[in-house]
Structure formats: C-alpha cells, structure tokens
Amino acid sequence: MNVGPDIAALGSLIGDPARARMLTALLSGKALTPSELAVEAGVTVQTASFHLGKLAGAGLTQQQKQGRHRYYSLADDDVADVLVAMEGLAAKRGHTRTRTGPKDPDLRKARVCYNHLAGTLGVHMFDSLLARQYLAAEAENLELTDAGRAFVTGLGIDLEPLAKSRRPLCKACLDWSARRTHLAGALGTAFLDRFFALGWAERQSASRVVAFSDNGAARFFSDFPNEAS
Amino acid sequence: MNVGPDIAALGSLIGDPARARMLTALLSGKALTPSELAVEAGVTVQTASFHLGKLAGAGLTQQQKQGRHRYYSLADDDVADVLVAMEGLAAKRGHTRTRTGPKDPDLRKARVCYNHLAGTLGVHMFDSLLARQYLAAEAENLELTDAGRAFVTGLGIDLEPLAKSRRPLCKACLDWSARRTHLAGALGTAFLDRFFALGWAERQSASRVVAFSDNGAARFFSDFPNEAS
DNA sequence: TTCATACTTCGATATTAATCTAAGCATAAA
DNA sequence: TTTATGCTTAGATTAATATCGAAGTATGAA
Known part of the structure; x- marks a missing residue:
C-alpha cells in the first residue's frame, strides 16, 4: 500500500x-x-x-x-484544526507534558484555541448559550436560534458578514483542558474578538492565555449566566 | 510554555x-x-x-x-478521526506518497474510511442523498429528513439502534482523494455494512479497497441516482 | 559609511531511534 | 512429547537529524 x-x-x-x-x-x-x-x-x-x-x-x-x-x-484553519484534534487525542490519552508551570491554571481558565475562546470560560459560555436556548444542539450539529441572533446582535456583533463567509457559523470544538465542548466557527471567533474589543480581556504576551480583567469577567458572567456551572 | x-x-x-x-x-x-x-x-x-x-x-x-x-x-474512533484529519491535510498540501501502485484507481473509486464509504462512490452517494433531499445540509450540519428516514428504512437499515447510540447519526467527512464531503457517522457506517450484507461489495484482502461487483454497482447507482455526477 | 539587529546558512557533533539477526516464549497441531 | 507457527525480546548496527557555534546576508539606525 x-x-x-x-x-x-x-x-x-x-x-x-x-x-x-x-x-x-x-x-x-x-x-x-x-x-x-x-x-x-x-x-x-x-x-x-x-x-x-x-x-x-x-x-x-x-x-x-x-x-x-x-x-x-x-x-490556515486546516492546520489549526489538525493540531487541535491532536491536542484533544493526546490529552485524552493522558499524554501531557509534565512540567507544569505557573501559567497552567490561567491556561485552563481561558485560552485561545487558534481564534476562539477555550478553557473553563469557553465551556461556561457554551453551556450558557445552550441553557438559554440561544444555541440549539442536536448531536454535533449546532444552530443559532432566533433568540440567539438577537442576543448576539445585542452584544454588538454584526451577523451579516459572518453569514456570508464560507466558514461554518457554529462549530463544536473539543479540546484538552476541560474535556467538554465549546463554541468554535465564525461565531466563536466573533465572540472572542468582541471580548477584546470591549476591553473585557486581552491577550497575554506570546502565550495562549486570555487574561480577563476583574471588570471584564464580571460583565462576561453577567452576560453569560449559568447557574449550573 | x-x-x-x-x-x-x-x-x-x-x-x-x-x-x-x-x-x-x-x-x-x-x-x-x-x-x-x-x-x-x-x-x-x-x-x-x-x-x-x-x-x-x-x-x-x-x-x-x-x-x-x-x-x-x-x-477507538478518536484515533481514526485524527488520522483521517491528517490524511486530509497532507493531501491538501500535495504530500502524497509517490509510488502509485495498481490499486490506486480502485482506492480512489471506493474505499473504507475507517467504518464508512469514501472515494468517488462515497461522494456520489452523498450528493445523491442531498439532491433527493434525504439529507439536509446547512453549513457543516447534516440532518436526515423524514423522506430520508423512509428511504433508509426501505433499504433495510434499522434506525432504532442508531438513534440510541451516542455516535452522531450523520457526520460530514472530508478525505483526500476526492476533495469533497461524504457521509460518515453512525448512518455512514450502517450504509457500508448494508452494502456488504446485500452482497453488493466486499472488502479486499488487507487493503482499504471496497470492491463492488458489477451487479452491486448497478444496484448502487439505481438506488443512489444523481444526474449531476 | 559604520554599527547593530534579525535572521539564515554552513559545518561538525552527538544523540536518537529504526532496523535486522538471533534467541526466547507461547500456543496449536501431530 | 515433539514439531511448527506466531509473536516478542535482546543486542548490535546504521542512518537520520536536531542541535549549536561560527560565519554570512539583509535591513535599519546612527
């Protein structure tokens, strides 16, 4: 062969x-x-x-x-997708690099997954969107509901250009730290960009850590409530 | 890091x-x-x-x-998914193993992608299901329509156990030979199994080639018509 | 022009790891 | 029990390649 x-x-x-x-x-x-x-x-x-x-x-x-x-x-995104898929598999098999540094907890809390938010906060946001039925999930298929559209627009995100792009609007991404699904796709990217634009969070040096300010975190949790988590 | x-x-x-x-x-x-x-x-x-x-x-x-x-x-499927994703990326970058053997055309025509049908015939089947609106696709989200359910059942596939499994019923898979989407997921597996059970095709030795008989191919194209391809 | 910075290329070295032969172990058949 | 087959382990060899120091190139600053 x-x-x-x-x-x-x-x-x-x-x-x-x-x-x-x-x-x-x-x-x-x-x-x-x-x-x-x-x-x-x-x-x-x-x-x-x-x-x-x-x-x-x-x-x-x-x-x-x-x-x-x-x-x-x-x-391009294809390369990122393969890397993330490999991260997921490696984490599932327990193959993590052992030298845990001080940044570890920060990374697990909120980090960039190429262009969208991952980590505890990423999962939290995803759960919140589901709980409030802004996002409808069937198996691995994700769809933005009408209520969701209104919410997203209210947050200051323009859905027009997103719908026009060839990238899928909503995509599920599973990555290593929390073994849970979170939101990727064009909307996932738009959310993260918006958080930066609103000043809720900022990128940290060369790392993948997304640093939320106290004020930004408060706004985040107020806009994405979820009593379950 | x-x-x-x-x-x-x-x-x-x-x-x-x-x-x-x-x-x-x-x-x-x-x-x-x-x-x-x-x-x-x-x-x-x-x-x-x-x-x-x-x-x-x-x-x-x-x-x-x-x-x-x-x-x-x-x-498990996770490992297969990563391998397939890597195949896709490698193919897109033009990194194919150069020594093309006699099995090459057969592989491109119909082959096993871990547990579902890929290759030209896989793409053909997918297109047919879409064209006849048995499958509804929105971005990367796939859903079996009511008409699709009837069709699948008519082919002798029992949907009950598939719905109960945790695997997604319909999943899009993109692999190397034809750079097109085809059907994976529980339903994709069920289709392939059914083709084998019906005697339309059989696995070939240790390779990934799916060999359709002349008769099997005729039945396949009659059940999955598509004037476009 | 001269100096400094950012990066690449060259050459040598050393470590790693895939490979094979040979030997050992386990299971099945005779 | 003896013999054959399928597979694993051990040991030695060879080939690949990551690495660094040193030198070379390009851009910007003084």
Whole structure:
C-alpha cells in the first residue's frame, strides 16, 4: 500500500518537540518572529530558523516579511484544526507534558484555541448559550436560534458578514483542558474578538492565555449566566 | 510554555513511515495481525512487533489475543478521526506518497474510511442523498429528513439502534482523494455494512479497497441516482 | 559609511531511534 | 512429547537529524 497521503511526513514534522512547541505557540493565532518562537521552543535562534524552514517548506506555516522582522503564522484553519484534534487525542490519552508551570491554571481558565475562546470560560459560555436556548444542539450539529441572533446582535456583533463567509457559523470544538465542548466557527471567533474589543480581556504576551480583567469577567458572567456551572 | 497535551509524542508516533503505513492499514477498520501489518509496512515481523509495542503503549491501538494470533486494531474512533484529519491535510498540501501502485484507481473509486464509504462512490452517494433531499445540509450540519428516514428504512437499515447510540447519526467527512464531503457517522457506517450484507461489495484482502461487483454497482447507482455526477 | 539587529546558512557533533539477526516464549497441531 | 507457527525480546548496527557555534546576508539606525 504505497499510495495515499503521506501522514508520516506530517507526523514527523509535528513529532519534533521544538516544532510542536512552536506550532502550539502559533495556535494563539498570533504571528510570531523566529526569535520569539525560539524562546517558546527553548532552542537557539539558529535551530528555530532550521525548523521554520521545514514547516514553511511543508506548507504548515506562512511568513510575512516586515522590515527586518519575519512574522510566522499557521498557514490556515486546516492546520489549526489538525493540531487541535491532536491536542484533544493526546490529552485524552493522558499524554501531557509534565512540567507544569505557573501559567497552567490561567491556561485552563481561558485560552485561545487558534481564534476562539477555550478553557473553563469557553465551556461556561457554551453551556450558557445552550441553557438559554440561544444555541440549539442536536448531536454535533449546532444552530443559532432566533433568540440567539438577537442576543448576539445585542452584544454588538454584526451577523451579516459572518453569514456570508464560507466558514461554518457554529462549530463544536473539543479540546484538552476541560474535556467538554465549546463554541468554535465564525461565531466563536466573533465572540472572542468582541471580548477584546470591549476591553473585557486581552491577550497575554506570546502565550495562549486570555487574561480577563476583574471588570471584564464580571460583565462576561453577567452576560453569560449559568447557574449550573 | 511547557504545559498542555504532548502532541509531539503523538506526532512522532505517526511520524515513522512504517507505523504510519500500519495505522493507515488499520483505517480499514479491520483487526490485523503483526505479520499482516509487517507486510503492509514493508518491514520484518520483529520490527513490526517493536512498533506495535509503541503504538499500544501510547494507547493508539488495542489488541486481542486469539489463540496464537494477536489482532491489532485502532483504539477507538478518536484515533481514526485524527488520522483521517491528517490524511486530509497532507493531501491538501500535495504530500502524497509517490509510488502509485495498481490499486490506486480502485482506492480512489471506493474505499473504507475507517467504518464508512469514501472515494468517488462515497461522494456520489452523498450528493445523491442531498439532491433527493434525504439529507439536509446547512453549513457543516447534516440532518436526515423524514423522506430520508423512509428511504433508509426501505433499504433495510434499522434506525432504532442508531438513534440510541451516542455516535452522531450523520457526520460530514472530508478525505483526500476526492476533495469533497461524504457521509460518515453512525448512518455512514450502517450504509457500508448494508452494502456488504446485500452482497453488493466486499472488502479486499488487507487493503482499504471496497470492491463492488458489477451487479452491486448497478444496484448502487439505481438506488443512489444523481444526474449531476 | 559604520554599527547593530534579525535572521539564515554552513559545518561538525552527538544523540536518537529504526532496523535486522538471533534467541526466547507461547500456543496449536501431530 | 515433539514439531511448527506466531509473536516478542535482546543486542548490535546504521542512518537520520536536531542541535549549536561560527560565519554570512539583509535591513535599519546612527
């Protein structure tokens, strides 16, 4: 059977610890420079450059030159999806990197899953949307209800451009920390962007942590109530 | 950032060509012995055993002792999902294994995607179900219509047990050969099983090829008509 | 122009891991 | 019990590759 897609090459690319850390860092959705990624991966800049060459060559990342900086980001959503799927499986099998740092609890609370909110708060939001029947779920199929449309619009999100995009509006995403579903898709992205725009939260340096301010968290919980959680 | 699921370990496991070939072979959904997998991977039985030890240790496969045979299969649907997702990404990036064998066209026509039908015929069936409004699709959400229920039942598939299972009934799957969506989920599995039961097609040796008989193919196209394709 | 910064390429090294031969174990058949 | 088959473990070898230091290139600042 020497036919078919070469998943070995893909696996091998992700299989190197340094590259895996880089890709994970890029799952923050931000474009990062080789030097930043080197720190993230715990290797020298030369080594990082070597790895980035491989990743770019395989089409997993794209780069943008800006002056003497070179910004690397994931090539597209497909790459992010595969990485998230792998994170989910790895977590399910209990294969977590053991060195738990101080950022661990923050990460579990609220983090970026490429372009939407994950972690405890992500799950909380998802549950709230379901409980208030803003979101209808049947099996894995998610749909925004009429009441949901009103709510989303009330939050200041314009649904028009989202509906026009080819991305699915609502998508379920399951990731590692809380083994629960949360909202991805165009709407998931719009929510997170809105939180940033409203000043409720901000991205933290090069990590995937989403830092909510006290005030922002209060607004979040008031807009997404859920007595169950 | 030394926290989070260890996707490097997972990638590294899939990253070895021999292991990747084994896993791909197991995507046929069948349980295979180390000797069969060794042939599939193009290595000696000892090497295969070495690899299987790693895969099992990581929880990617499960084995069942039966006499002096040992049957290996994928641990669960989660593993299959990740592999299929990786196949999709690898194919999109044009990373296909170049040595095209004689089985290639057969594979593209009809093959097993873990437990449902993929390839040209899989896409054809999906399009037919959509065109006749047996299946309603909105973005990535799939739903079986009332007419669809009647059709499925008429084909001799009992929907009762499928509805009870925790697996989603309809799921969209995108895989490599035809870059098009086809039907996965409990219903996708039920369809394929039914084709085998009706004698329309049979599995081919240890490969993922689904071989339709002339008669079976005729029945297939008559039951799933689609002038468009 | 000269210096500094960001990044890439080169060359050498060292570690890792896949592979095979050979031997050992377990089950089934004779 | 003996023999054959299927599989695993052990040991040695080889090949791949991640890594770093050093040198080279490009852009921006002084």
